[in-house]
Amino acid sequence: MSEPLLQVKNLKTYFYLEGKKVAKAVDGVDIHVHPGETVALVGESGSGKSVTSLSILKLINKPGKIEDGRIILNGTDITPLSEKQMAKIRGKEISMVFQEPMTALNPVFTIGNQLKETIRKHTRVSKAEAERKAIELLKLVGFPRAEDTMKEYPHQLSGGMRQRAMIAIAISCDPKLLIADEPTTALDVTIQAQILELLNEMKDKLNMGVLLITHDLGVVAEYADRVMVMYGGQIVEETTVKNLFLHPKHPYTQGLLDSLPSLEKEVDRLGAISGMVPPAYDFPSGCRFSDRCRHVMEKCRTEIPDLKPIQTGHNVRCCLYE
Numbered sequence: 448m449s450e451p452l453l454q455v456k457n458l459k460t461y462f463y464l465e466g467k468k469v470a471k472a473v474d475g476v477d478i479h480v481h482p483g484e485t486v487a488l489v490g491e492s493g494s495g496k497s498v499t500s501l502s503i504l505k506l507i508n509k510p511g512k513i514e515d516g517r518i519i520l521n522g523t524d525i526t527p528l529s530e531k532q533m534a535k536i537r538g539k540e541i542s543m544v545f546q547e548p549m550t551a552l553n554p555v556f557t558i559g560n561q562l563k564e565t566i567r568k569h570t571r572v573s574k575a576e577a578e579r580k581a582i583e584l585l586k587l588v589g590f591p592r593a594e595d596t597m598k599e600y601p602h603q604l605s606g607g608m609r610q611r612a613m614i615a616i617a618i619s620c621d622p623k624l625l626i627a628d629e630p631t632t633a634l635d636v637t638i639q640a641q642i643l644e645l646l647n648e649m650k651d652k653l654n655m656g657v658l659l660i661t662h663d664l665g666v667v668a669e670y671a672d673r674v675m676v677m678y679g680g681q682i683v684e685e686t687t688v689k690n691l692f693l694h695p696k697h698p699y700t701q702g703l704l705d706s707l708p709s710l711e712k713e714v715d716r717l718g719a720i721s722g723m724v725p726p727a728y729d730f731p732s733g734c735r736f737s738d739r740c741r742h743v744m745e746k747c748r749t750e751i752p753d754l755k756p757i758q759t760g761h762n763v764r765c766c767l768y769e
C-alpha cells in the first residue's frame with residue numbers, strides 16, 4: 448500500500464478550564480489516511496471529532512493546547528511549524544469544509560473574489576488566469592451559470608449552493624487532504640446526498656485523502672472506506688466499513704448500530720445507548736464508556752483498556768477482548 452498521506456500519532460488536545468478543570472477533548476488519537484481513501488470519524492456529539500480535525504490543522508486556541516503527539520503530512524512532521532508556515536499549508540496541502548459555510552465564507556466579498564483570492568494566495572497565476580480557474584471550478588462543482596455566480600454574495604446562494612462554493616474553494620489548490628467536518632448536517636436530505644456525491648467525485652478526480660467527520664452511520668456506509676469510532680476523546684474501534692457493519696465489537700459501536708432505524712427492527716430499539724457522552728473534564732476513571740455500557744465489569748471501572756487488534760485491521764478498545 449502507498450505511504451500514508453496523513454499520520455496522526457498519539458494526539459492529545461486538552462482545554463484548561465476555570466477551577467483547574469482539564470477537558471481531555473482528544474486523548475491519545477492515532478489516525479492514518481492514504482491518498483484516495485475516505486476515512487470516517489464517527490461518534491456522538493462531544494466525543495472529540497471537531498477538536499481532532501482542528502488539531503490536525505493546528506487551529507486550537509486558548510484555553511486549548513495540543514499537549515502531545517505528531518501530525519505527519521506526506522512524511523513531514525508539521526507539528527513544530529509556526530503559524531506562518533501553517534497558513535501556507537492550510538488551503539493548499541490540507542483543505543477543510545465545515546458544517547456551516549456561512550461562517551467560513553466572508554459575507555462582504557463575492558464568491559468569485561473569495562475563490563480568486565484563495566487561488567492567488569497559494570499559486571502564482573495572473574488575475575486573468577485566476578478568474579478562468581475560478582469559473583472552471585464553479586462549473587466543476589455544479590454551477591451552470593458560473594460567470595454569474597462569480598458576482599454573487601454568499602447570502603444570495605441557498606445552503607446547498609453555498610456548500611458547493613465552499614467545496615470549490617477547498618479544492619481550488621489541489622489539496623492532498625480534505626477534512627470535511629459534518630459537511631452536510633445543515634442541509635436537506637436530498638441536497639446532502641448531492642454534496643456527498645460531489646465530494647466523492649472530487650476525491651477520485653484529485654486522488655485526495657478525505658477525513659470525513661460525521662455522526663451519521665448511513666453516510667459512513669455510503670462514502671467511507673475505513674471508519675474510526677470515537678468516544679470520550681479516544682478511538683474505541685477502527686476497521687473497514689464493511690467489517691464494522693458486519694462485526695461490530697465495541698459495545699458502543701454495537702449501540703450506535705442498534706440505534707439505526709431499519710425495516711426489520713422495532714422502533715423501540717431507537718436510542719439503544721442510554722445516557723450521554725460525559726463532558727471531557729469529567730470522564731469516569733476507567734473505561735470512558737463504562738457508565739453507559741451494558742456489559743460493564745468490575746475492572747472496566749478502574750482500567751482504561753488499550754486499543755488492540757483483534758484481527759488484522761480491526762482494533763478495539765474494550766476489556767471484553769483483553
Ligand SMILES: Nc1ncnc2c1ncn2[C@@H]1O[C@H](COP(=O)(O)OP(=O)(O)OP(=O)(O)O)[C@@H](O)[C@H]1O
Nearest residue numbers: 462470472491492493494495496497498499726727
Ligand atoms: N473551546 C473549548 N473549550 C472548552 N472545551 C471544549 C472546547 N471545544 C471543545 N471542547 C470540549 O471538547 C469535547 C469535544 O468537543 P468536540 O467539539 O470535538 O465534539 P464533536 O465530537 O465535534 O461534537 P459534535 O458532534 O457536537 O460536533 C467536548 O467535551 C467539548 O465540550
Ligand SMILES: [Mg+2]
Nearest residue numbers: 496497498628
Ligand atoms: Mg463537531
